[in-house]
Amino acid sequence: MTHADLTTESEEPADVATRTSRPGRTLLIFMLVVGAMFVAAAAVGNWKPKLGLDLQGGTRITLQAKSSEGGITQAKLDEAVGIISNRVNGAGVAESEVTTQGKDIIVIEIPGKVDENLAQTIGSTAQLRFRLVAASLPPEGTPTPTPTAPSPSTSTDTTGTQSPSSESPGSESPGTPAQSGPKVSAGTKEPSSATAPNKNRVGPPYADGQAAPAPTSTTPAPSPSDSTSADPTGTDSTPTAVAPTEPAPTEPTTAGPPTALVPPNLEQIDDPYAWIANPPQEWQLKLAQYTCPKPGQASQQQVDLPSQPLLACDEDGQRYLLGPSMVEGTAVKSASAGIPQQGLNYVVNVQFNSDGAKQFGDVTSRIASQPNPITGGQQQLAIVLDGVVLSAPSNDQPITGGRAEISGGTDNPFTQQSATSLANSLKYGALPLTFVPQQISDEGPELAGNQLRAGIVAGIIGLLLVVVYCLLYYRGLGFVVVASLIIAGLLTYASVLLLGKAYGFTLTLPGIAGLIVAVGITADSFIVYFERLRDEVRDGRTLRTSVETGWVRARTTILAADAVSMLAAVVLFIFAIGVVKGFAFALGLTTFIDVFVVFFFTKPMVTFLSRTTFFGQGHKWSGLDRQHLGMPALPRKTRPAEGEA
Numbered sequence: 001m002t003h004a005d006l007t008t009e010s011e012e013p014a015d016v017a018t019r020t021s022r023p024g025r026t027l028l029i030f031m032l033v034v035g036a037m038f039v040a041a042a043a044v045g046n047w048k049p050k051l052g053l054d055l056q057g058g059t060r061i062t063l064q065a066k067s068s069e070g071g072i073t074q075a076k077l078d079e080a081v082g083i084i085s086n087r088v089n090g091a092g093v094a095e096s097e098v099t100t101q102g103k104d105i106i107v108i109e110i111p112g113k114v115d116e117n118l119a120q121t122i123g124s125t126a127q128l129r130f131r132l133v134a135a136s137l138p139p140e141g142t143p144t145p146t147p148t149a150p151s152p153s154t155s156t157d158t159t160g161t162q163s164p165s166s167e168s169p170g171s172e173s174p175g176t177p178a179q180s181g182p183k184v185s186a187g188t189k190e191p192s193s194a195t196a197p198n199k200n201r202v203g204p205p206y207a208d209g210q211a212a213p214a215p216t217s218t219t220p221a222p223s224p225s226d227s228t229s230a231d232p233t234g235t236d237s238t239p240t241a242v243a244p245t246e247p248a249p250t251e252p253t254t255a256g257p258p259t260a261l262v263p264p265n266l267e268q269i270d271d272p273y274a275w276i277a278n279p280p281q282e283w284q285l286k287l288a289q290y291t292c293p294k295p296g297q298a299s300q301q302q303v304d305l306p307s308q309p310l311l312a313c314d315e316d317g318q319r320y321l322l323g324p325s326m327v328e329g330t331a332v333k334s335a336s337a338g339i340p341q342q343g344l345n346y347v348v349n350v351q352f353n354s355d356g357a358k359q360f361g362d363v364t365s366r367i368a369s370q371p372n373p374i375t376g377g378q379q380q381l382a383i384v385l386d387g388v389v390l391s392a393p394s395n396d397q398p399i400t401g402g403r404a405e406i407s408g409g410t411d412n413p414f415t416q417q418s419a420t421s422l423a424n425s426l427k428y429g430a431l432p433l434t435f436v437p438q439q440i441s442d443e444g445p446e447l448a449g450n451q452l453r454a455g456i457v458a459g460i461i462g463l464l465l466v467v468v469y470c471l472l473y474y475r476g477l478g479f480v481v482v483a484s485l486i487i488a489g490l491l492t493y494a495s496v497l498l499l500g501k502a503y504g505f506t507l508t509l510p511g512i513a514g515l516i517v518a519v520g521i522t523a524d525s526f527i528v529y530f531e532r533l534r535d536e537v538r539d540g541r542t543l544r545t546s547v548e549t550g551w552v553r554a555r556t557t558i559l560a561a562d563a564v565s566m567l568a569a570v571v572l573f574i575f576a577i578g579v580v581k582g583f584a585f586a587l588g589l590t591t592f593i594d595v596f597v598v599f600f601f602t603k604p605m606v607t608f609l610s611r612t613t614f615f616g617q618g619h620k621w622s623g624l625d626r627q628h629l630g631m632p633a634l635p636r637k638t639r640p641a642e643g644e645a
Contacts, residue, residue, distance in 0.1 A: 024604075037495070041494045041498055050500040054579070059441070061109075065080070065104040076432040080435070097579070127329065128329025130328075132381060132382070266305070266308060306325035320382060333351045336349050345407065351403050378396045381394075459512075462519070467481070474530055488597045492589065507582070514585070521561070524561060525558045525594055529602065533550035544610050547610045555599075566591050570584075
């Protein structure tokens with residue numbers, strides 16, 4: 001073999017490496033990505049990561065389940081834990097803990113300072129129910145004409161023809177706003193903005209994906225006061241609708257709660273539909289006296305029983321008199337918000353379980369076939385969560401398929417936020433048990449300050465030992481390790497900041513342990529690559545050739561090791577509970593960052609340095625000199641003595 005042949009064999013891989021490697025461009029793109037992440041982190045406006053309960057303290061809420069029908073079972077407790085956990089954690093990465101203690105206790109731990117309203121909401125009883133609207137009044141302060149003495153009743157025949165029994169406000173045109181309180185809108189007149197009821201609509205999902213068309217001006221406007229009734233025996237006798245009496249303008253309603261919101265004795269309501277069509281005068285007076293709470297204040301104390309009527313308000317201050325519960329919130333299987341195909345506005349899609357589908361179908365079939373006997377308008381079915389009316393959509397057709405679509409009105413359509421909020425309330429609002437808050441307290445950090453400080457110091461010492469070892473053993477290449485660790489740390493920090501802002505990710509002590517463990521994974525990747533590179537140099541290849549051939553052989557090992565770490569992180573995250581998920585998530589995150597750094601920073605950086613004189617010529621401090629690699633030194637060239645020619 002000639003010298004030319006040897007030269008060709010040794011230089012061919014280098015030529016290939018030169019043609020395929022562009023380290024400068026790769027490093028530039030990598031630094032742009034890192035810079036973009038920190039620009040995004042700066043846009044967040046907070047350079048401190050969210051810390052978990054064990055590092056910064058937080059709020060601990062203790063709930064005790066009350067005895068209910070069927071008793072307190074472990075299955076009901078587990079279901080309640082899942083619902084509360086979904087409420088608090090949302091996407092599942094906020095690392096709040098919801099656990100059971102004993103047979104009837106649920107403990108909720110929320111990291112960080114918790115808003116007082118959130119703590120009260122979590123600690124309060126959450127009951128979701130669907131109730132029919134018997135009557136409603138506009139918010140307090142809305143001017144309404146002084147009503148005359150109310151008539152005992154306004155009867156209707158089975159065809160819906162009105163036959164007033166005496167002169168009363170109810171004998172006016174149904175659409176006249178001058179009628180007494182509950183009759184704020186009906187008939188063919190459009191209600192005024194001050195008294196406009198909720199115009200949301202509930203109906204079956206449409207096959208074409210479009211929401212139901214909005215009612216035109218010739219269609220009777222839905223009114224919260226509209227009511228319907230039917231004789232359960234099928235006879236011609238019909239219940240009556242009574243117009244409530246409001247206090248005269250000279251005697252304004254007091255801001256304090258009424259003396260009694262619930263009759264001393266529970267009512268026996270055999271037919272809720274008849275009760276809705278003809279609510280007792282006592283309840284109508286209570287509606288006129290009812291005061292909606294101001295924002296941030298608790299509602300008036302009531303007995304919220306599914307078999308009893310209820311007084312409630314919506315967020316706009318509209319007051320409602322509601323009948324007994326027709327469908328319980330536990331019957332809701334799922335709920336979601338979105339824009340239907342070819343639609344323009346958001347809707348809320350609701351799916352019921354088998355029992356709920358039958359109950360909801362019976363209710364909607366009944367009220368759809370019997371419009372309000374006074375106005376001819378559509379009946380309304382209010383969605384009530386903890387005594388607050390979330391929405392009161394009207395209904396004009398039976399919904400028997402177990403799926404319903406709630407759409408906003410033409411003058412007040414759903415926004416993304418309002419539709420999502422209603423969907424979340426429907427999905428996560430109903431608890432299988434009633435809970436009583438036992439304790440809501442702020443907890444200090446579970447780890448003493450000196451212990452946390454000692455843990456941080458130990459982590460720093462470990463990092464320094466890795467850095468010192470790499471510098472002593474790899475010399476110049478050790479600085480590549482240091483730079484790679486710094487870059488990996490910056491990427492991890494930026495990722496924690498962004499995840500904390502976007503998904504509520506909180507950093508716990510197990511999470512920090514996962515980040516520290518990942519340092520060893522990253523260092524292991526460097527060692528695998530550097531040792532393969534040094535082996536290639538020992539085999540007689542040039543450094544530029546060894547950088548490429550060593551990388552080809554090392555990257556498979558690096559990917560295999562990182563794949564094992566990622567698999568372990570995924571398995572832990574799926575099957576672990578509590579803060580162990582934080583360790584798994586941090587381990588998986590840093591493993592991904594390790595692959596990213598090694599492929600797009602470490603390897604291009606080594607390729608770039610191999611083209612310099614310091615590393616390419618094997619300087620003794622480069623870590624690639626022959627003596628350091630255990631190779632025999634090259635023979636020195638001798639010069640002839642002076643005078644010799």
